[in-house]
Amino acid sequence: MVSPTSSRASSASSSPPRTPPNLHQNSIDPSAKWLVQKFGGTSVGKFPVKIAQEIVANYVDDNKVAVVCSARSGSTKALGTTSLLLRAASEALRRGPSGPKRNGSVDTPGIMTPVTKSVFGSSTTPPQSTSPPSSPRARNGSSARDGSPTTSFGGFTPMTPPPPDFHATADIIRQEHLKAARASVQDPDIRRQLEDEIERDCDWLLHYLSAAQIIDEVSPRSRDTIVGLGERLACKIMTAGIDAEYVSLDDIVPQVDDSDNALGSGSLDQGFYDNLTVALGERIRQCGSRVPVVTGFFGPVPGSLLQQVGRGYTDLLSALLAVGLEASELQIWKEVDGIFTADPRKVPTARLLSIISPDEAAELTYYGSEVVHPFTMEQVIRRKIPIRIKNVDNPQGGGTVIFPDHDADAVQVEETGGTVPEPASLTMLENLSLMAEAHHHRKMPTAVTIKEKIVVLNVNSNRKSVSHGFLAGIFSTLDRFGVVVDLISTSEVHVSMAIEDSLAQKLLDRLVTELRKSGTVSVHPEMAILSLVGKQMRNMVGIAGRMFTTLAQGNVNIEMISQGASEINISCVIDAHDAIKALNLIHQSCLNITPEPAAGPWLF
Structure with missing residues (x-):
């Protein structure tokens, strides 16, 4: 097993442990192409040894592999790093009681607290326990208290305030990563060095948070720095089983004066990302034959990484790295076999899709399926780099390829064997393109998906304003409240909108009150958006009629319909309790024309 190794870009907090010899290295063939593998937090948390020894090691002989890691996930999202x-x-x-006060005063250690009297008149400590202060280096959850009895002075006993709440949270992070290190690394010397690394990083976190508490501020950039610790810890553990080099990207972004954009009010343009790809490629190529294990966190960026990009920055980083290395493929490893024609947990006849177009993948992402964020996808697709989604628990499966086939209309390919061979060269990529074009004549939808937890707002004009004023009033109100509309259907005096049911009730009530200035408003909760997606649907006469006839025959009521905004998507809003029935009806009617066996879980 290998623990973290020194890196030109490693964090300055410590010197990572040594590396045993005779482990897998990247191919030294100068013609070998780069392959970027991104592993999500759940995979990193559950399968670190398998990733290193069975997945990465299987690719390095014929490729130059760069690994990108998300922060480890927990049993629930709230317990993720x-x-x-x-x-x-x-x-x-x-x-x-233990933190600084608004007026600048602080609680003083050693406060004298009254003690209680026993029935025999002797003094004792108070019956309630007070949490002891936590040492910045309290290992394994140990307390700084030595267990000696307290001494009373004239009816008072010296008490120290409990530690701030963030001490307990930081200790959860510490213990989770120590547990992972002990489970992943067998060599006792390397494991001990890795544990010391984790201890030092968690001590840094406590000191950083203590400083933030004293100055009573956590700026957007400081929050970025705190969050970046998650990827650093994950990468240090993930360098097990391969001759790896831990690469931190804390300093990859050139320092710029972003005083005008301190709160992230602006946006990063494509030029910023293009320059970043060059810097990333140069940094990773310096690793030589060692496999770079790269933090998904890259920062600080102008205006804060979390505010500019959001928590999906690891996927974006892997895409930018693939561009910077001119990779043959970007692999995104999850716990699912790929993208299916429907969710097989709800539709037993769902089939794995071998190839899908970027436009279709984007539509599925917008309407309920967790595929790849469209902006992340755009960064690699525009450079004609395919994205392959694979299953960590089934590494031999072919997965689903999001293929940059902008010249081919049909991309739904379901080969006899059910999988697409993984490309080892540009010739294989050319074969994939030919396969997509060979199936161009298959005019059928690609997938059906459902997006639940939807609220429909219907607004009828009060006819006191002309149509353009009516619509302008509605859209300006939505803009002020920051509401994103998933679907909209309009006429001159009526607007129906489907939005996510994520607004707090008070905020929703305020929104409805404002919309009533434009007309009568009705609210319909517990709805769902049913979407039929397929690039070939633009050439399919009667597909919309088949979809809606099928729903009518299944006694599924349609609240609203949206078609025309996208050439590859037909959507409608239905009652949430009809969602599973509608999925199966549409899959059978519009997608199950040539039944094929179901396979594995779906990316959802």
Whole structure:
């Protein structure tokens, strides 16, 4: 097993442990193409040894592999490392008995607290326990208290305030990563060095949060820095089983003066990302034959990474790295076999899609399926780099390829064998393109998906304003409230809108009150958006009629219909309790023309 190794870009906090010899290295063939593999937080948390020894090691002989890791996930999203780090940042600003006060005063250690009297008249400590202060280097959850009895002075006993809440949160992060290190690394010397690394990183977190508490501020850039610790910890553990080089990207972005954009009010343009890809490629090529294990966090960026990009920055980084290395392929490893024609947990006849177009993948992402964010996809597709989604728990499966086939209309390819061979050269990529074009004549939809937790707002004009004023009033109101509309259907005096049911009730009530200035408003909760997606549907006469006839025959009521905004998507809003029935009806009617056996879980 290998623990983290020194890196030109490693964090300055420590010197990573040594590396045993005779382990897998990247191919030294100068003609070998780069392959970027991105592993999500759940995979990193559950399969670190398998990733290193069975997946990465299987590719390095014929490729130059670069690995990108997300922060480790927990049993729930709230217990994931990133969520815990964000919670700790918030706790640093929380006011409590142990934290700084608004007026600048602080609780003083050693406060004299009255003691109680026993029935025999002797003094004792108070019956309630007070949490002891936590040492910045309290290992394995140990307390700084030595267990000696307290001494009372004239009816008072010296008490120290409990530690801030972020100490407990940081200790959860510490213990989770120590547990992972012990489970992943067998060599005792390397494991001990890795544990020391984790201890030092978590100590840094405590000091950083303590400083933030003293100054009573966590800026957007400071929050980025705190969150970046998650990827650093994950990468250090993930360098097990291969001759790897830990690469931190904390300093990859050139320092710029972004005082005018301190709060992230602006946006990063494509030129910024193009320059970043060049810097990423140069940095990773310096690793030589060693496999670079790269933090998904790259920062600080102008205006804050979390505000400019969001929590999907690891996927974006892997895409930018693939462009910078001119990779043959970007692989995104999850716990699913790929993209299916429907969710097989709800539709037993769903089939794995071998190839799908970027436009179709984007539509599925917008309407309920967790594929790849469209902006992330765009970065690699525009450079004609395919994206392959694969299953960590089934590495031999072919997965689903999002193929940059902008010249080919039909991309739904379901080969006899059910999988697409993984490209080892440009010739294989050319074969994939020919396969897509060979199936151009197959005019049928690609997938059907459902997006639940939807609310429909219907607004009828009060006819006091002309149509353009009516629509302008509605859209300006939505803009002020920051509401994103998934589907909209309009006429001169009527607007129906489908939005996510994510607004707090008070905010929704305020939105409805404002919309009533434009007309009568009705609210319909517990709805769902049913979407039929396929690039060939633009040439399919009668597909919309088949879809809606099928729903009518299944006694599924349609609240609203949206067609025309996208040439490859027909959507409608239905009652949420009809969602599963509608999925199966549409899949059978519009997608199950040539039944094929179902396979594995779906990316959802």
